[in-house]
Amino acid sequence: MSVQDYIRERFFPHIWCPGCGHGTVLNNLVRAVETLGLDKNEIVMVSGIGCSSRIAGYLDFHTLHTLHGRALAFATGVKLSRPELNVIVPMGDGDALAIGGNHFIHAARRNINITAIVMNNRIYGMTGGQFSPLSGEATTATTAPFGTIDPDFDTVALATAAGASYVARTTTYHVQEIRKRIAEAIVHPGFAVVEVMSQCPTYFGRKNKQGDAVEMLRRYKEGTVPLDKQPADPEKIPRGVFVQRERPEYCKRYEHLVQAAMTDGAALT
Amino acid sequence: MKPKHPTVICINTDWCKGCGICAAFCPKQVLVMNQRDKAEVVAAENCIACKQCEQRCPDLAIQVIKSPAKEEKEAS
Numbered sequence: 094m095s096v097q098d099y100i101r102e103r104f105f106p107h108i109w110c111p112g113c114g115h116g117t118v119l120n121n122l123v124r125a126v127e128t129l130g131l132d133k134n135e136i137v138m139v140s141g142i143g144c145s146s147r148i149a150g151y152l153d154f155h156t157l158h159t160l161h162g163r164a165l166a167f168a169t170g171v172k173l174s175r176p177e178l179n180v181i182v183p184m185g186d187g188d189a190l191a192i193g194g195n196h197f198i199h200a201a202r203r204n205i206n207i208t209a210i211v212m213n214n215r216i217y218g219m220t221g222g223q224f225s226p227l228s229g230e231a232t233t234a235t236t237a238p239f240g241t242i243d244p245d246f247d248t249v250a251l252a253t254a255a256g257a258s259y260v261a262r263t264t265t266y267h268v269q270e271i272r273k274r275i276a277e278a279i280v281h282p283g284f285a286v287v288e289v290m291s292q293c294p295t296y297f298g299r300k301n302k303q304g305d306a307v308e309m310l311r312r313y314k315e316g317t318v319p320l321d322k323q324p325a326d327p328e329k330i331p332r333g334v335f336v337q338r339e340r341p342e343y344c345k346r347y348e349h350l351v352q353a354a355m356t357d358g359a360a361l362t
Numbered sequence: 363m364k365p366k367h368p369t370v371i372c373i374n375t376d377w378c379k380g381c382g383i384c385a386a387f388c389p390k391q392v393l394v395m396n397q398r399d400k401a402e403v404v405a406a407e408n409c410i411a412c413k414q415c416e417q418r419c420p421d422l423a424i425q426v427i428k429s430p431a432k433e434e435k436e437a438s
């Protein structure tokens with residue numbers, strides 16, 4: 094199958110701004126699915142609200158476009174009722190870690206077999222450029238004309254501490270990595286988080302004098318390093334697979350519980 | 363000498379939004395942005411079919427179709 098076979102062509106050209114990194118995530122997410130040879134019918138994509146969340150509308154999988162911050166809650170319901178399906182949840186940084194932060198840590202704690210993709214542009218794109226918990230100190234935003242005083246979350250550290258069993262980071266410059274990391278995350282039997290640093294030239298770029306999309310991609314290229322090379326370059330942001338571990342998976346444990354209750358209900362009380 | 367079956371680079375100008383990413387990161391300067399702010403192929407013969415343009419395009423507006431000879435060489 095080609096990329097065109099996985100998209101809803103009738104909605105193209107898409108709504109994203111020229112040079113928006115979210116389009117590059119869509120592009121390579123499709124390639125990851127293609128690499129794995131998955132059938133469109135085996136995939137459920139659940140998204141919330143935001144520019145990033147629009148991705149679900151453009152892909153020809155089973156798709157649910159739900160509420161801002163609540164995609165993982167809906168996805169948990171889908172996965173528990175149909176554990177044989179691959180559930181993928183693309184989220185913006187606000188969607189995942191501001192309003193949706195609670196769902197995020199608990200999905201990680203339960204280690205439910207869902208693929209979470211955090212499309213981190215460090216800003217609220219859809220609503221006009223407000224700062225998010227991933228903007229970082231001294232970032233300028235519509236709501237922080239003099240720079241924010243809020244420290245940022247590190248998505249990788251947060252997901253790891255909360256219990257995610259696969260955690261990776263890459264950027265929209267490193268497209269081969271997006272494809273590989275998303276494919277690994279889909280196959281991983283537990284809660285998998287892939288943070289993709291994704292440029293929003295319209296708000297983050299303009300407010301922070303980072304130039305156009307090309308310039309922002311150069312920053313990703315020069316400002317990040319593979320994880321194993323980071324000790325030599327501690328100033329740069331590491332990319333790679335940070336966590337890949339085995340932990341009991343939530344749907345499996347639930348299934349065992351149901352079976353135990355059916356065969357020997359008394360022993361459980 | 364030009365290859366017999368050169369790589370074909372198709373640009374969908376209805377979808378291209380003129381961001382310039384493909385042209386900026388092409389290792390062989392095959393692409394430029396034209397006056398209408400669309401990507402345009404200017405040196406197809408230099409294309410090494412790395413597909414970086416296709417994979418980085420946020421608008422799915424580029425498709426690189428390798429020459430049959432190249433596909434065969436890679437497969438073997």
Ligand SMILES: Cc1ncc(C[n+]2csc(CCOP(=O)(O)OP(=O)(O)O)c2C)c(N)n1
Binds near residue numbers: 146160187214
């Ligand atoms: C419950 C609720 N609160 C607030 C909003 C308004 N809202 C829509 S999208 C959004 C944030 C978008 O930012 P992000 O999730 O980072 O995605 P991006 O648009 O940057 O891709 C907000 C606050 C909403 N739709 N619903």
Ligand code: SF4
Binds near residue numbers: 110219
């Ligand atoms: S506002 Fe930002 S995140 Fe939203 S489509 Fe435009 S560039 Fe992308």
Ligand code: SF4
Binds near residue numbers: 381383384385422
């Ligand atoms: S990357 Fe895509 S949208 Fe951007 S200029 Fe090239 S073809 Fe057009």
Ligand code: SF4
Binds near residue numbers: 409412413416
């Ligand atoms: S395939 Fe590679 S060499 Fe050919 S136009 Fe695209 S980026 Fe340039």
